[in-house]
Amino acid sequence: MPRRLSILTLTLALAAPAAYAQSGFLPTLKQHHLLTSTVPANGDQNPYALIVAPASVGSVQRDDVLVDNFNNSGNLQGTGTTIVDYRPSTGTLTTFAAIPQNLPGCPGGVGLGTAMTMLKSGWVIVGSAPSTDGTTKTLGPGCLIVLDSSGKVAGTISGPNINDPWGNMAVIDNVSTATLFISNAGFGIGAPGQPVQHKATVLRLDLAIAPGKPPQVTGQTVIGSGFGAQADAGVFLIGPTGLALGKDGTLYVSDAIGNRITAIADAATRRDSAGTGKEVSKDGLLNRPLAMDTAPNGDLLVVNGLNGQIVEIDPATGAQPGAKWADTDEAQTPPGSGDLFGIAMLPNGKGFYYVEDDLNTLMVSQ
Numbered sequence: 001m002p003r004r005l006s007i008l009t010l011t012l013a014l015a016a017p018a019a020y021a022q023s024g025f026l027p028t029l030k031q032h033h034l035l036t037s038t039v040p041a042n043g044d045q046n047p048y049a050l051i052v053a054p055a056s057v058g059s060v061q062r063d064d065v066l067v068d069n070f071n072n073s074g075n076l077q078g079t080g081t082t083i084v085d086y087r088p089s090t091g092t093l094t095t096f097a098a099i100p101q102n103l104p105g106c107p108g109g110v111g112l113g114t115a116m117t118m119l120k121s122g123w124v125i126v127g128s129a130p131s132t133d134g135t136t137k138t139l140g141p142g143c144l145i146v147l148d149s150s151g152k153v154a155g156t157i158s159g160p161n162i163n164d165p166w167g168n169m170a171v172i173d174n175v176s177t178a179t180l181f182i183s184n185a186g187f188g189i190g191a192p193g194q195p196v197q198h199k200a201t202v203l204r205l206d207l208a209i210a211p212g213k214p215p216q217v218t219g220q221t222v223i224g225s226g227f228g229a230q231a232d233a234g235v236f237l238i239g240p241t242g243l244a245l246g247k248d249g250t251l252y253v254s255d256a257i258g259n260r261i262t263a264i265a266d267a268a269t270r271r272d273s274a275g276t277g278k279e280v281s282k283d284g285l286l287n288r289p290l291a292m293d294t295a296p297n298g299d300l301l302v303v304n305g306l307n308g309q310i311v312e313i314d315p316a317t318g319a320q321p322g323a324k325w326a327d328t329d330e331a332q333t334p335p336g337s338g339d340l341f342g343i344a345m346l347p348n349g350k351g352f353y354y355v356e357d358d359l360n361t362l363m364v365s366q
Helices: none
Strands: 008-010 032-037 047-050 065-071 081-088 094-100 111-119 124-128 143-147 154-159 172-175 175-182 196-210 216-232 236-238 244-246 251-255 260-264 279-284 289-294 300-303 311-312 322-325 339-344 352-356 361-365
Touching: 008 236, 047 111, 047 352, 047 361, 065 111, 081 111, 172 244, 175 216, 175 244, 216 251, 251 289, 251 361, 260 289, 289 339, 300 339
Parallel strands: 047 339
Antiparallel strands: 008 032, 032 361, 047 065, 065 081, 081 094, 111 124, 124 143, 143 154, 172 175, 175 196, 196 216, 216 236, 244 251, 251 260, 260 279, 289 300, 300 311, 311 322, 339 352, 352 361
């Protein structure tokens, strides 16, 4: 049965641990609200990917929020198999998909990470960065899993260019065709404690979507390479995580290891790798940048991994107008460290959704 949760308003005190943004988009946001727990009936935990449905197809309504889980009920990383569907119009949470742990065509098993999208045609594509024991000692290369609009597995995408799809996807969706941008952080990764590997990539996948048939890969190009990635006992993997596409075709990448945002020009058309691209903004308010999206004013909104802040960046100049605290939980040091994952703009552009993985909750800032 769907669950309805009461909405709890959490208004941040003005005495948060650091200054709020003084200009840009973030100062227009006044409150954070808890919307729902993201834990489904099977007990999966650790919400990672977060997307807003672009269309009403199958069991999904337009503007529903889909969230996947990276951990199982035993809290082992890289073993979560579920996607939940939060419906803003009713406040209900249902399980959209429960994927088998061992899926043919997905090397290493299933552990749903931060790479996920829903196409206008109704197909949901989600990345797996799997483990069998909750650590990268048993890390498999994973795959992309294709689900129909009712959450049923329709196929997988794997191969030498796909190795632990890690970052939130950027997408160009033309209904009958689509282009996905996916970071891959698993190349050369072993057990925690090993040196940083500069082998992570950004892959462009070109898809053809015939009516009623799953997307088919028509082309793939590595357009970014040499990003740092490293196994981590606390957060499993650290690697390029946020992907956001600018109106001019530039793909922005949050390089977590480098603590910076970089830009890959001509992302949809280039035929070669731009390496790590051009550096846009580094350090400052950034503190291990993770998921990323674009605000209505064109600025980038970046989730920090090592504190509870969202950072705003002007991609044209690299300036950082400021940051806003989304999680001030002092159980971590700094407050909110390791809690924030995922970010997706509200359909009306007046705020954004995000998740707090320590409490397994979907939040909204507006």
